[in-house]
Amino acid sequence: MSTYNPYDNVLETIRNAASILGLAESDYATTMYPERELKVSFPVMMDDGTVKIFEGYRVQHSSSRGPCKGGIRYHQDVNIDEVKALAAWMTFKCAVVGIPYGGAKGAVKVDPSKLSSAELQRLTRRYTAMIAPLIGPDQDIPAPDVNTNGQVMGWIMDTYSMLKGHAIPGVVTGKPIEIGGSLGRVEATGRGVMITTRESLKKLGIPADKARVAIQGMGNVGSISAKLIAELGAKIVAVSDVSGGLYSSEGLNISAIREYLSVRGRLLKDYNEPGVNHITNQELITCGADVLVPAAMENQITEKNAADIQVKVIVEGANGPTTVAADKILEEKGIVVVPDILANAGGVVVSYFEWVQNLQSLVWDEDEVNKTLNRIMCKAIDEVFDLHTEKKITLRASAYCLALKKLVTAKNIRGIFP
Numbered sequence: 380m381s382t383y384n385p386y387d388n389v390l391e392t393i394r395n396a397a398s399i400l401g402l403a404e405s406d407y408a409t410t411m412y413p414e415r416e417l418k419v420s421f422p423v424m425m426d427d428g429t430v431k432i433f434e435g436y437r438v439q440h441s442s443s444r445g446p447c448k449g450g451i452r453y454h455q456d457v458n459i460d461e462v463k464a465l466a467a468w469m470t471f472k473c474a475v476v477g478i479p480y481g482g483a484k485g486a487v488k489v490d491p492s493k494l495s496s497a498e499l500q501r502l503t504r505r506y507t508a509m510i511a512p513l514i515g516p517d518q519d520i521p522a523p524d525v526n527t528n529g530q531v532m533g534w535i536m537d538t539y540s541m542l543k544g545h546a547i548p549g550v551v552t553g554k555p556i557e558i559g560g561s562l563g564r565v566e567a568t569g570r571g572v573m574i575t576t577r578e579s580l581k582k583l584g585i586p587a588d589k590a591r592v593a594i595q596g597m598g599n600v601g602s603i604s605a606k607l608i609a610e611l612g613a614k615i616v617a618v619s620d621v622s623g624g625l626y627s628s629e630g631l632n633i634s635a636i637r638e639y640l641s642v643r644g645r646l647l648k649d650y651n652e653p654g655v656n657h658i659t660n661q662e663l664i665t666c667g668a669d670v671l672v673p674a675a676m677e678n679q680i681t682e683k684n685a686a687d688i689q690v691k692v693i694v695e696g697a698n699g700p701t702t703v704a705a706d707k708i709l710e711e712k713g714i715v716v717v718p719d720i721l722a723n724a725g726g727v728v729v730s731y732f733e734w735v736q737n738l739q740s741l742v743w744d745e746d747e748v749n750k751t752l753n754r755i756m757c758k759a760i761d762e763v764f765d766l767h768t769e770k771k772i773t774l775r776a777s778a779y780c781l782a783l784k785k786l787v788t789a790k791n792i793r794g795i796f797p
């Protein structure tokens with residue numbers, strides 16, 4: 380078996396959509412290559428006085444439909460192909476939900492749990508300085524992703540503003556409210572996953588209040604998805620984090636688990652409650668539920684475990700959790716996969732609201748944010764399901780066809796420079 384390369388996954392998915400649309404390669408070739416790839420190496424002074432060198436990246440996949448947009452990830456295993464794939468998924472995500480952005484992604488190869496808060500701040504500030512030539516509210520706007528959060532965005536905003544000499548809140552989204560963040564942004568990706576789950580179940584005729592749901596990952600996306608899907612009346616029977624998972628056929632107490640995890644450094648392997656069993660991440664993926672929400676990392680549903688998956692629907696909270704080979708197995712089994720570029724788009728939609736508020740120096744109330752998010756998500760979900768029914772293609776192929784069409788149209792209108 381060849382080594383897993385998420386960018387190959389992206390290319391195969393784009394080629395499949397292009398062939399469904401009957402596009403010639405010259406029509407969509409630009410979507411196969413990132414516009415810019417920056418690799419940086421930079422020193423950080425550690426608390427003990429030693430200097431460590433870290434490697435980071437910023438990839439801008441496309442600016443055809445607007446400024447580049449995409450999160451920053453801190454992870455010890457990150458590499459350029461992963462960042463290229465994540466940047467491309469952002470391009471397609473923004474296109475499928477119809478917000479005026481291209482796609483980008485950044486990362487630093489680091490395990491942030493091994494750094495003190497002061498070291499994390501110095502690393503973030505130096506990485507920001509290294510990518511400063513590429514980012515800015517008009518060209519490329521970062522946001523949180525795995526292992527980054529509002530505080531990290533605050534340091535990025537401050538560093539960039541200091542370099543420019545005045546406050547520029549619109550350079551990042553996912554900031555704390557006090558410095559220009561949007562109400563509803565922290566919950567937005569999970570809220571989008573909940574809306575996608577609710578609407579998909581409705582279309583498939585599965586009552587949400589009878590659904591049994593398993594969620595992999597209890598970070599920003601997984602834990603908010605768990606909370607909001609539970610509020611639909613569904614039973615969350617399994618959740619997990621990097622250390623392992625919890626299972627209860629009666630349904631887990633999500634607010635108690637979220638409360639427990641709110642202390643930095645705590646892991647689910649140490650969580651104990653009567654009636655709750657410890658399971659592995661693999662057991663979570665193959666446990667008997669109706670809905671599986673992978674909300675951790677890429678490459679979790681593969682040809683090795685796809686045949687053992689028993690759910691009716693998979694709602695991809697994470698980016699790229701399912702490989703192309705696994706997708707084919709799931710399709711043959713009749714399992715409906717709601718793709719990442721649709722299911723987890725809530726975060727970038729509310730990031731867009733935050734950026735608009737920053738550019739206009741306006742503040743929206745939370746109700747307006749959530750209502751507008753709901754409207755945009757429901758419209759995109761309807762469009763993706765309609766094309767899927769009309770063309771008898773998977774939901775992933777449908778979402779990519781809709782997005783690719785918009786990207787090709789934008790490129791054609793703009794023409795080729797010079």
Ligand SMILES: NC(=O)c1ccc[n+]([C@@H]2O[C@H](COP(=O)([O-])OP(=O)(O)OC[C@H]3O[C@@H](n4cnc5c(N)ncnc54)[C@H](O)[C@@H]3O)[C@@H](O)[C@H]2O)c1
Nearest residue numbers: 524525526568596597598599600620621675697698723726
């Ligand atoms: N934060 C956002 O707004 C956002 C938006 C869209 C998509 N996403 C995607 O959602 C996914 C999760 O992002 P997040 O922001 O919630 O990250 P996070 O850092 O807040 O949480 C990640 C969670 O996954 C768990 N995890 C890490 N590695 C794992 C593994 N190998 N197996 C099982 N669990 C593992 C962690 O313990 C943690 O619970 C990523 O794919 C990310 O790209 C995030």
